[in-house]
Amino acid sequence: MAGLAAAFGSGAMTNSIAEIEAADIILVTGSNTTENHPVIAAAIKRAVTRRGARLIVADPREIGLVRFADVWLRQRPGTDVAWINGLIKVILDEGLLNQAFIDERTENFEALARVLDAYSPDRVESITGIPAADLVRAARLYAGAGAATILYAMGITQHTNGTDNVKALANLAMAAGQIGRASTGVNPLRGQNNVQGACDMGGLPNVYPGYQVVTDPSNRAKFEKAWGRPLSDQVGLTVVEIIEAVDRGEVEGLFILGENPVISDPDSNHVEKALEKCGFLVVQDIFLTETARLADVVLPAGCFAEKDGTFTNTERRVSRVRQAVDPPGLARSDLDILVDLCARFGLDARARTPKAVMDEIASLTPSYAGITYPRLAGDGLTWPCPHRTHPGTPILHQGRFSRGLGLFSPVAHQEPAESPSPQFPFTLTTGRILYQYHTGTMSRRCEGLEFMAPACQAEIHPDDADRMNLADDEPVTIASRRGQIVARTRITDRVPPGTVFVPFHYAEAVVNRLTHAALDPISKIPEYKVCAVRMEKIGPAAESRPSALESGASAASPE
Numbered sequence: 292m293a294g295l296a297a298a299f300g301s302g303a304m305t306n307s308i309a310e311i312e313a314a315d316i317i318l319v320t321g322s323n324t325t326e327n328h329p330v331i332a333a334a335i336k337r338a339v340t341r342r343g344a345r346l347i348v349a350d351p352r353e354i355g356l357v358r359f360a361d362v363w364l365r366q367r368p369g370t371d372v373a374w375i376n377g378l379i380k381v382i383l384d385e386g387l388l389n390q391a392f393i394d395e396r397t398e399n400f401e402a403l404a405r406v407l408d409a410y411s412p413d414r415v416e417s418i419t420g421i422p423a424a425d426l427v428r429a430a431r432l433y434a435g436a437g438a439a440t441i442l443y444a445m446g447i448t449q450h451t452n453g454t455d456n457v458k459a460l461a462n463l464a465m466a467a468g469q470i471g472r473a474s475t476g477v478n479p480l481r482g483q484n485n486v487q488g489a490c491d492m493g494g495l496p497n498v499y500p501g502y503q504v505v506t507d508p509s510n511r512a513k514f515e516k517a518w519g520r521p522l523s524d525q526v527g528l529t530v531v532e533i534i535e536a537v538d539r540g541e542v543e544g545l546f547i548l549g550e551n552p553v554i555s556d557p558d559s560n561h562v563e564k565a566l567e568k569c570g571f572l573v574v575q576d577i578f579l580t581e582t583a584r585l586a587d588v589v590l591p592a593g594c595f596a597e598k599d600g601t602f603t604n605t606e607r608r609v610s611r612v613r614q615a616v617d618p619p620g621l622a623r624s625d626l627d628i629l630v631d632l633c634a635r636f637g638l639d640a641r642a643r644t645p646k647a648v649m650d651e652i653a654s655l656t657p658s659y660a661g662i663t664y665p666r667l668a669g670d671g672l673t674w675p676c677p678h679r680t681h682p683g684t685p686i687l688h689q690g691r692f693s694r695g696l697g698l699f700s701p702v703a704h705q706e707p708a709e710s711p712s713p714q715f716p717f718t719l720t721t722g723r724i725l726y727q728y729h730t731g732t733m734s735r736r737c738e739g740l741e742f743m744a745p746a747c748q749a750e751i752h753p754d755d756a757d758r759m760n761l762a763d764d765e766p767v768t769i770a771s772r773r774g775q776i777v778a779r780t781r782i783t784d785r786v787p788p789g790t791v792f793v794p795f796h797y798a799e800a801v802v803n804r805l806t807h808a809a810l811d812p813i814s815k816i817p818e819y820k821v822c823a824v825r826m827e828k829i830g831p832a833a834e835s836r837p838s839a840l841e842s843g844a845s846a847a848s849p850e
């Protein structure tokens with residue numbers, strides 16, 4: 292989210308979920324909304340079918356929302372900066388800029404204008420594969436709208452140039468003046484129920500709660516005083532960097548809470564090797580995961596229904612979560628475990644209950660200063676909520692950006708870290724499906740979900756399948772420079788020729804054995820959305836079909 296922070300001074304949804312439904316134009320990119328944010332997708336569909344809103348989808352795959360779209364821009368994976376710059380170029384050339392907004396609210400447009408020459412519709416078509424005429428139509432729709440909103444997710448951020456992609460979207464919104472009003476803005480649809488809250492609370496290596504940077508001595512002094520001990524002024528490491536540091540022997544101990552990196556981090560063969568080397572590994576989880584199996588100590592935690600607390604959702608809304616049942620067996624709430632650990636380390640954790648934690652948050656975090664348990668009794672509050680009678684802030688950047696003037700940041704197209712080659716001719720892109728959740732620790736324990744999506748299926752275009760003589764639902768080997776897996780084919784023109792989509796939910800076919808750990812230099816997000824692979828038909832022999840003797844008994848697949 293560093294791109295948004297650079298442009299406006301904040302890295303969250305600029306507007307609320309309810310406003311999406313009232314937008315005239317909705318631009319969705321890198322978000323398979325119907326599968327991954329179905330409630331928001333329902334709002335988008337209602338906007339289109341009931342209010343006549345126009346939908347622009349930019350996604351390499353024919354996702355569910357394409358059926359509702361006026362324009363579908365099908366870019367080659369990893370070419371987002373090019374089509375977004377292309378939209379701004381058309382808006383500029385056709386006199387559709389919002390000049391008043393640019394003059395009053397922003398700075399540095401001239402620098403952006405200088406790079407746009409390289410993004411004529413024809414050049415954009417040659418980079419992205421998007422027909423020039425479609426680009427022009429999308430630009431006119433977006434800039435001509437009363438209120439146009441941009442929604443994006445991991446298809447934009449999980450690239451080595453993910454920060455540039457987000458900056459490009461921010462440039463687009465500012466050039467057309469589509470930000471700072473109701474039903475406009477640049478809106479990252481955040482993933483987990485509380486990932487926004489985790490970031491807000493300083494679950495990042497460079498900030499204290501409320502994005503107060505650790506390198507600022509006055510921030511450090513404030514937290515040292517509150518917590519009664521000296522604190523480091525060094526920026527720490529991000530997830531992938533930590534694994535690399537473990538591998539180099541620079542990090543000797545690791546405490547992992549609520550993550551299953553053996554399945555979810557890129558280049559998992561390397562992750563596994565690094566964790567096996569780790570001197571001391573503690574995993575705190577609600578299940579014995581693939582990562583927990585490598586641990587020296589496993590601390591069993593209670594799940595969401597077994598504890599009190601708050602979640603902060605994608606629209607910055609802080610809501611209460613209330614304990615419904617007791618944790619099973621020896622499991623305890625994450626907070627209880629951490630408070631006890633603190634005591635064993637000789638630290639006096641002052642806030643021992645969820646309510647006391649919330650009060651401490653309010654006392655140290657300006658954007659949460661007005662948030663208390665009594666005030667959260669109803670529908671919750673959206674931050675910034677700076678004092679006890681403040682109503683919360685559904686729309687950011689009205690009248691003024693957090694950083695003052697909105698900053699245009701010129702960005703240029705850059706190819707992904709790994710491109711297809713004769714040896715690895717396919718582009719692999721990875722992500723999610725409706726019926727599974729991440730590494731499957733939770734969803735794969737649900738019978739109904741397993742019934743709907745029991746096996747790892749690779750989406751392959753019919754032309755590619757024909758050429759390789761692959762049938763539907765046939766096992767196929769997929770290999771990259773880093774590893775290989777066996778998945779089952781799902782032949783569909785949802786993916787373009789030359790591209791394969793594989794979800795990362797399946798421990799028996801860990802797609803992250805194939806992905807690589809190339810990072811965006813600023814956000815440090817890995818390039819999960821593009822790498823190069825080859826596919827091989829397994830063939831009857833290797834597929835171990837039933838032998839002649841057994842074949843009378845069963846023709847079923849051995850899996």
Ligand SMILES: Nc1nc2c(c(=O)[nH]1)N[C@H]1C(S)=C(S)[C@@H](COP(=O)(O)OP(=O)(O)OC[C@H]3O[C@@H](n4cnc5c(=O)[nH]c(N)nc54)[C@H](O)[C@@H]3O)O[C@H]1N2
Binds near residue numbers: 729
């Ligand atoms: N059912 C279900 N829902 C979930 C989750 C889950 O595991 N299962 N996970 C949650 C979490 S934590 C997250 S972060 C969100 C993620 O939600 P999304 O970001 O919607 O999920 P993904 O499937 O990773 O991929 C997003 C889209 O990016 C597209 N894409 C691929 N390459 C490119 C590209 O180069 N450019 C662009 N613009 N698009 C590209 C893909 O085709 C896909 O449609 O989902 C949340 N919701």
Ligand SMILES: Nc1nc2c(c(=O)[nH]1)N[C@H]1C(S)=C(S)[C@@H](COP(=O)(O)OP(=O)(O)OC[C@H]3O[C@@H](n4cnc5c(=O)[nH]c(N)nc54)[C@H](O)[C@@H]3O)O[C@H]1N2
Binds near residue numbers: 731819
């Ligand atoms: N190839 C590929 N890889 C990806 C992605 C991709 O698109 N493609 N997306 C990335 C993204 S956006 C994300 S968010 C990550 C997700 O990666 P992870 O966070 O590693 O995946 P989860 O399976 O959600 O793991 C969460 C763990 O928390 C545990 N848990 C659940 N509730 C609680 C609790 O209350 N307390 C504790 N202590 N534990 C709990 C679960 O059992 C589970 O083991 O994956 C990333 N990896």
Ligand SMILES: [Mo]
Binds near residue numbers: 482483
């Ligand atoms: Mo995520």
